[in-house]
Amino acid sequence: DAKTTQPPSMDCAEGRAANLPCNHSTISGNEYVYWYRQIHSQGPQYIIHGLKNNETNEMASLIITEDRKSSTLILPHATLRDTAVYYCIVTVPGNTPLVFGKGTRLSVIA
Amino acid sequence: DAMVIQNPRYQVTQFGKPVTLSCSQTLNHNVMYWYQQKSSQAPKLLFHYYDKDFNNEADTPDNFQSRRPNTSFCFLDIRSPGLGDAAMYLCATSRPRDRGSKAETQYFGPGTRLLVL
Numbered sequence: 001d002a003k004t005t006q007p008p009s010m011d012c013a014e015g016r017a018a019n020l021p022c023n024h025s026t027i028s029g030n031e032y033v034y035w036y037r038q039i040h041s042q043g044p045q046y047i048i049h050g051l052k053n054n055e056t057n058e059m060a061s062l063i064i065t066e067d068r069k070s071s072t073l074i075l076p077h078a079t080l081r082d083t084a085v086y087y088c089i090v091t092v093p094g095n096t097p098l099v100f101g102k103g104t105r106l107s108v109i110a
Numbered sequence: 111d112a113m114v115i116q117n118p119r120y121q122v123t124q125f126g127k128p129v130t131l132s133c134s135q136t137l138n139h140n141v142m143y144w145y146q147q148k149s150s151q152a153p154k155l156l157f158h159y160y161d162k163d164f165n166n167e168a169d170t171p172d173n174f175q176s177r178r179p180n181t182s183f184c185f186l187d188i189r190s191p192g193l194g195d196a197a198m199y200l201c202a203t204s205r206p207r208d209r210g211s212k213a214e215t216q217y218f219g220p221g222t223r224l225l226v227l
Contacts, residue, residue: 043218
């Protein structure tokens with residue numbers, strides 16, 4: 001079973017920041033937080049991951065709380081192409097397969 | 111450039127008629143995965159290969175089999191497809207540096223959508 005809880009859906013105005021929350025209160029010390037997204041009729045796409053420090057890349061920023069029980073994915077300037085289902089996943093190091101929860105369906109509105 | 115390739119993108123088969131879905135990768139990753147994704151649901155892992163070591167999920171039906179003849183290719187065989195097997199089938203790869211190393215990202219193919227008539 002997925003170890004994360006996410007809101008089922010969110011809307012965001014185009015050009016504004018999209019902040020997607022994720023709760024993972026039972027995360028263990030060696031588990032990373034990963035974010036993927038899945039645009040309609042495509043395979044999931046990796047976005048970003050982190051252990052305890054905040055992370056930023058060309059796609060997004062990941063903010064992890066100090067107690068690591070929750071995190072927020074930030075898309076700084078959402079575009080219509082960011083409309084997708086966003087999955088927050090916690091996983092142990094190595095080749096442990098991903099366990100997807102239900103994700104958040106983000107709709108970016110013009 | 112395509113890194114994880116799945117063919118065909120759409121596959122139609124008949125109830126009970128064996129079908130094979132294929133996946134190939136140009137990443138030289140040693141781990142390959144097969145996921146099943148039904149409509150409006152999250153992807154669900156069926157099995158994965160770590161090199162040639164096959165790892166089956168406990169709740170994967172016996173109707174589903176897999177083959178990995180070499181690093182680049184992996185096949186999903188559905189021996190007797192039922193109407194409930196209609197879904198998107200996703201192949202993914204990863205390359206952990208070694209067992210127990212930092213978690214690695216997975217690269218997904220575009221998926222094959224299977225329709226069972």
